[in-house]
Amino acid sequence: MDEDAAPWLFLCDPQFEPALLNELGIDGGAPYTLSPGWIQLPHAPERQCLPAAFARQTLPAALEFPIESVKRGSKELAENIIAFFRKRAEPERWRLHVIGPDLASSRVQLIEEHVRRLLKERRRLLFRTLSADTAENAYFEGGEALVQIALVHANKVALSIVPDVLNNPVRPCLSPFAAGSIAIPEDRAAPSRAYRKLLEAQLQFGFEIQPGQSCVDLGASPGGWSYVALRQGARVLAIDRSELRADLMAHPALEFLSADAFRYVPPEPVDWLLSDVVAFPERIRELTERWLSGGWCRYFCVTVKFRGDQNYSQLIEFKGLLRKYAAPFFLRRLGENKNEVTMMGACLTPDQSLRAVNHTL
Numbered sequence: 535m536d537e538d539a540a541p542w543l544f545l546c547d548p549q550f551e552p553a554l555l556n557e558l559g560i561d562g563g564a565p566y567t568l569s570p571g572w573i574q575l576p577h578a579p580e581r582q583c584l585p586a587a588f589a590r591q592t593l594p595a596a597l598e599f600p601i602e603s604v605k606r607g608s609k610e611l612a613e614n615i616i617a618f619f620r621k622r623a624e625p626e627r628w629r630l631h632v633i634g635p636d637l638a639s640s641r642v643q644l645i646e647e648h649v650r651r652l653l654k655e656r657r658r659l660l661f662r663t664l665s666a667d668t669a670e671n672a673y674f675e676g677g678e679a680l681v682q683i684a685l686v687h688a689n690k691v692a693l694s695i696v697p698d699v700l701n702n703p704v705r706p707c708l709s710p711f712a713a714g715s716i717a718i719p720e721d722r723a724a725p726s727r728a729y730r731k732l733l734e735a736q737l738q739f740g741f742e743i744q745p746g747q748s749c750v751d752l753g754a755s756p757g758g759w760s761y762v763a764l765r766q767g768a769r770v771l772a773i774d775r776s777e778l779r780a781d782l783m784a785h786p787a788l789e790f791l792s793a794d795a796f797r798y799v800p801p802e803p804v805d806w807l808l809s810d811v812v813a814f815p816e817r818i819r820e821l822t823e824r825w826l827s828g829g830w831c832r833y834f835c836v837t838v839k840f841r842g843d844q845n846y847s848q849l850i851e852f853k854g855l856l857r858k859y860a861a862p863f864f865l866r867r868l869g870e871n872k873n874e875v876t877m878m879g880a881c882l883t884p885d886q887s888l889r890a891v892n893h894t895l
């Protein structure tokens with residue numbers, strides 16, 4: 535199958551279809567909206583539009599089947615999965631997501647049960663390498679494939695298989711969680727609910743702050759992100775005009791600087807740039823470019839906040855910027871983001887950046 539010529543499916547929050555279509559370079563959405571939250575393009579989008587920030591989950595090159603009976607449809611799905619992996623080396627690990635408009639719908643659950651049972655009966659080896667779908671199993675492993683089955687209508691199902699996700703160009707579009715959705719555990723000791731955004735970004739995009747790493751947290755008050763970084767063993771320089779919660783201010787691994795986030799220049803490169811500053815997207819883009827082009831950090835997690843739907847068109851410029859200075863990079867409106875998107879990634883060295891100018895996703 536020519537993967538660029540096959541349909542691509544995108545799942546988004548129902549009110550975000552117009553924003554997503556616009557992001558994908560499509561004017562007027564009716565023929566592309568399958569049902570609330572489901573967008574289908576007849577072919578792969580232009581690479582510069584990816585990753586689609588407003589898509590919770592993406593199903594690249596998705597083959598479609600009518601599904602009149604769960605039993606017959608599941609059989610066809612299982613046969614296609616087996617055939618796909620027979621043509622390639624079977625993966626050491628793979629995960630299976632069966633999703634629908636409503637994950638709990640009985641039809642979705644039935645399809646998943648049937649497909650799993652058929653695979654177990656017909657291809658025991660393949661079944662054994664199926665990863666458990668749990669929160670502990672958040673990160674894609676080397677060589678792991680992602681198989682997604684989507685019930686896009688009561689009688690239509692789509693199958694998308696991405697081999698070796700970590701080395702696949704579509705990796706930034708994929709969530710390791712079914713339908714891109716993960717529940718962040720409640721932590722009543724955190725100083726604000728913003729801690730959830732950083733935790734979700736880490737889980738969705740596969741980054742951890744390592745003990746001993748240095749973090750600059752811009753717009754840090756009241757301290758949710760600093761709290762997460764400290765809990766993960768980092769040393770934190772928190773910058774804001776307002777102080778953080780008292781216990782964080784007194785933490786031995788935290789230094790507080792009352793300063794303007796946009797004027798701060800680190801005296802030496804740090805491991806992590808964290809930024810949750812409230813500012814216009816243009817200013818966040820300039821700030822991100824200064825940090826990434828200057829080689830001031832190795833990794834970054836930065837939110838971009840919007841007002842209404844103005845400025846969504848700027849996302850393409852953010853993607854261009856990230857493509858130039860980072861690999862891998864991610865940009866997505868996460869479950870914990872309201873009208874904002876989160877960018878996260880690893881910075882390229884200046885040498886790699888020069889070579890990345892022509893790099894496509």
Ligand SMILES: C[S@@+](CC[C@H](N)C(=O)[O-])C[C@H]1O[C@@H](n2cnc3c(N)ncnc32)[C@H](O)[C@@H]1O
Nearest residue numbers: 728753755756757758759774794795810811812
């Ligand atoms: C959304 S809050 C950050 C929440 C924080 N990440 C947390 O987890 O608790 C945005 C912060 O950005 C700060 N801020 C806005 N403009 C700033 C600037 N120019 N310099 C420093 N901080 C700024 C605000 O004072 C505010 O505390």
